[in-house]
Each structure stands twice: as C-alpha cells, then as structure tokens.
Amino acid sequence: MPGTSHDNAAGQPPGRATVLSTAHIRERDRRAWLIEEIGRQYAKVEVEVPRATALFNEMRILPLGGQALSVVRSSALRLSRRAGVDGFLETDAVFFVLVLRGRYRLQQDGRSVELGPGDLTLYDVTRPHVVDCSERLAKIIFKAPGPLVRSRLARVERCTALRIPTARGSAAIAANFLRALPTDAAGLTSADAGAVGACALDLLTLAVRGRVGDTPASSGRRQVALRRLKAVVEARLGDAGLDAVRIAAQAGVSVRYANVLLAEEGTSLMRYLWARRLEHAARALSGSPQTRIADVAAAAGFRSTAHFSRAFRARFDCSPRAYAWRPRPRD
Structure with missing residues (x-):
C-alpha cells in the first residue's frame, strides 16, 4: 500500500515506481515516518515542519539502473544535515533537483x-x-552515484547550490528529459532503464558543465588519478606502515597533487586513509560481538588498539565493543 511500504526503492523492478506517502500515516506520526523514509531512500536528515502546517509528503521513486528518479510533492518543510552524521553505510550520492512548483x-x-x-x-x-x-x-x-558524477564533473563541490536556468541550451534538453521520464520510462526493461538513467546523467552533467565552464577532458584525467589513489588505499588498508609518500608513489603522482585531488572532496590523503580504515573496521565489527577488537584494529592498519579505540569513538561516538553489538545492516 502506498505510504506504508518500507522496502527500499532500489529493489523495485525497472519501470515500476515505489509510492511513499504520508496520506496513509496518522498526522502525529508523519514527521517521524518521513525522517525514517528519507533516511532509508536517500540519506539521514533532520526534518522541521512550520507550526500550524499539516505535513504532507509524497515520493514516487522510479529506479533507472544505478540511478533513480523521484517526483516529490510536499507541504512546507526544512531538511538539514549537519556535519558529523554517521553516514558510512549510506550510498555516496549526488542529487540533481528540478523545481516544478514553489520556492x-x-x-x-x-x-x-x-x-x-x-x-x-x-x-x-x-x-x-x-x-x-x-x-x-x-x-x-535525479539521484546518481557520487563516483559517477565525479567522473564527469571536476570538483563537484564548486557546482553545488548554483541556479541553473533551463530555458535554453543543454539545460533545457536535460530538464525536458527529466519531465518526460515519470511517464515515458514506465515499463522499460532493466537494460533500457539503465541506459535511460545513464543518458539522463550525461545530459545533466552537460548542463552543469555549461554553467561552470568545466571540460570533460580535464575532469577525466583528474578522476583517473583519483581512482588510482583510492585503489592503492583500499589494497593496503591493513599496512600499518602506509603513509602519504608511499600511497602517492604507488599511484604515480606527487603527495601535493594527491592532496589537491582529495581537497576537491573536502579531505586530504591521510585523512582519507584513516577514514577508510575506520569504515573498514566498522563494517567488520557490526553485528559481530564475538570479534576481537585487537584483530579488527590490526586488520585496519592500526598499530595500537588504544589508538584505534580513541579514533573509533571520535568517529562513531561509541566504543568499538558497543558498536559490535549493533545489528548488521541488510545488504
């Protein structure tokens, strides 16, 4: 029933939309329901509703391969995400938003x-x-995987929160394509849905490049180097002796350039390494209370269990042992 389903829209068959609506939720429960569903379908946010406002929200979510398109209708509200939210289990995603009505x-x-x-x-x-x-x-x-967007757009953070008019040019083509998808994509096969999603992403990134003056060639070279850096980090997470010099050398770039590349994602080479080590450890611990903390710390490249425990608590706001008792999230 629309509004009562708790299935993630990504599991829907291609060409079939998931409909989630507050219409079937008691008014006093709507805000909590909306926070849960936005967290399930998109990312963790806080929801504020103006006083004397009867909260209404409807999301029609259409999967398109690795992307998804949502038509959202809502009463007045405010969504916010603060720094430090534990989002390591969330999908890295970028939203393209086309306003149909309202401010x-x-x-x-x-x-x-x-x-x-x-x-x-x-x-x-x-x-x-x-x-x-x-x-x-x-x-x-239009929800797209962050890595795919970054492979098409250099320095995504300089493209966010910009107004892109859609009256003409590539932005008009992209906007018209998005408007047609809710109806025209119905009944597509899995392969066709994925192809249509890829086309939409290409059109949207073309529109954004037209706004910020980016070029695919320069973006592509940076992304190749960035992928090499991240691949080295992933392959050697358990190496306690790994440092910025070794990572950069193995990736074939200088430490300075490596930090320039990662600055585009709001981090540095060593901060990225430690973040990935902690995320790796958290995945190993989740739902595994019998796991030895020292083994997890060593596998994640920490020489000291005490250092690991302090870093883990600072990142996840609880001890490794407490985290291990959390249920393992469903894939």
Missing part, C-alpha cells in the same frame, strides 16, 4: 541559492546541507 532554497559549500519553477541545481546529499521550502513544493530529484 526552493538550498545551502551547501558556503553558497545559498533560491530556485523557482524550471530551475535546476545539485548537491551532495551525504554532506552538510540545508533545504528550505516555505510553501508547497513539487520537484524532480
């Missing part, structure tokens, strides 16, 4: 933009942001 305000990366009907923007849903809608709103959200 839409977005803040991210030190910028604030107000959009009206026909305007397009994008933001990284897993990083701090604020979405403020002071009136009833209708919008289309």
Whole structure:
C-alpha cells in the first residue's frame, strides 16, 4: 500500500515506481515516518515542519539502473544535515533537483541559492546541507552515484547550490528529459532503464558543465588519478606502515597533487586513509560481538588498539565493543 511500504526503492523492478506517502500515516506520526523514509531512500536528515502546517509528503521513486528518479510533492518543510552524521553505510550520492512548483532554497559549500519553477541545481546529499521550502513544493530529484558524477564533473563541490536556468541550451534538453521520464520510462526493461538513467546523467552533467565552464577532458584525467589513489588505499588498508609518500608513489603522482585531488572532496590523503580504515573496521565489527577488537584494529592498519579505540569513538561516538553489538545492516 502506498505510504506504508518500507522496502527500499532500489529493489523495485525497472519501470515500476515505489509510492511513499504520508496520506496513509496518522498526522502525529508523519514527521517521524518521513525522517525514517528519507533516511532509508536517500540519506539521514533532520526534518522541521512550520507550526500550524499539516505535513504532507509524497515520493514516487522510479529506479533507472544505478540511478533513480523521484517526483516529490510536499507541504512546507526544512531538511538539514549537519556535519558529523554517521553516514558510512549510506550510498555516496549526488542529487540533481528540478523545481516544478514553489520556492526552493538550498545551502551547501558556503553558497545559498533560491530556485523557482524550471530551475535546476545539485548537491551532495551525504554532506552538510540545508533545504528550505516555505510553501508547497513539487520537484524532480535525479539521484546518481557520487563516483559517477565525479567522473564527469571536476570538483563537484564548486557546482553545488548554483541556479541553473533551463530555458535554453543543454539545460533545457536535460530538464525536458527529466519531465518526460515519470511517464515515458514506465515499463522499460532493466537494460533500457539503465541506459535511460545513464543518458539522463550525461545530459545533466552537460548542463552543469555549461554553467561552470568545466571540460570533460580535464575532469577525466583528474578522476583517473583519483581512482588510482583510492585503489592503492583500499589494497593496503591493513599496512600499518602506509603513509602519504608511499600511497602517492604507488599511484604515480606527487603527495601535493594527491592532496589537491582529495581537497576537491573536502579531505586530504591521510585523512582519507584513516577514514577508510575506520569504515573498514566498522563494517567488520557490526553485528559481530564475538570479534576481537585487537584483530579488527590490526586488520585496519592500526598499530595500537588504544589508538584505534580513541579514533573509533571520535568517529562513531561509541566504543568499538558497543558498536559490535549493533545489528548488521541488510545488504
């Protein structure tokens, strides 16, 4: 029944939309329900509802291969994500938003933009942001994997929270394509849905490049180098002697250039290494209370269990042992 399903939309057959609506939820439970569903389908956020507002929200989510398109209709609300949210189990994703009705305000990366009907923007849903809608709103959200977007756009953080008009050019083509998808994509095969999703992403990134003056060639070279760096980190997470010099040398770049590349994602080479070590350890611990903490720490490249425990608590706000008692998330 729409509004009562708790299945993730990614599990839906291609060409078939999941409909999630507050219409079937008791009014006093709607805010909690919406927080849960947004967290399940997109990312963890806080939801604020203006006083004297009867909360309404409807999401029609259509899977398109590795992407997804959502048509969202909502009463006035404010969505926010603060720094430090534990999102390591979330999918790294970028949202392209096309406003259909109402006013839409977005803040991210030190910028604030107000959009009206026909305007397009994008933001990284897993990083701090604020979405403020002071009136009833209708919008289309195109959700794309972060790595795919970054392979097409250099320095995504300089592209967020920008107003992209869609009256002409590549932005008009992208917007018209998005508007047609909810109807025209119905009944597509899995292969066709994936191809259509890829086309939509190509059109949207073309529109954004037209706004910021990016070029695919320069973006592509940076992404190749960045992928090499990350591959070295993943392959040697358990090497306690791994440092910035060794990572950069194995990836064939300088330490300075490696840090420039990772600065585009808001981090540095060593911060990225330690973050990945902690995420690896958290996955190993989750749902495994019998696991030895010292073994997990060593496998993640920590020389000292005490250092590991301090770093883990700072990252996840609980001890490794307490984290191990958490149920393992379903894949």
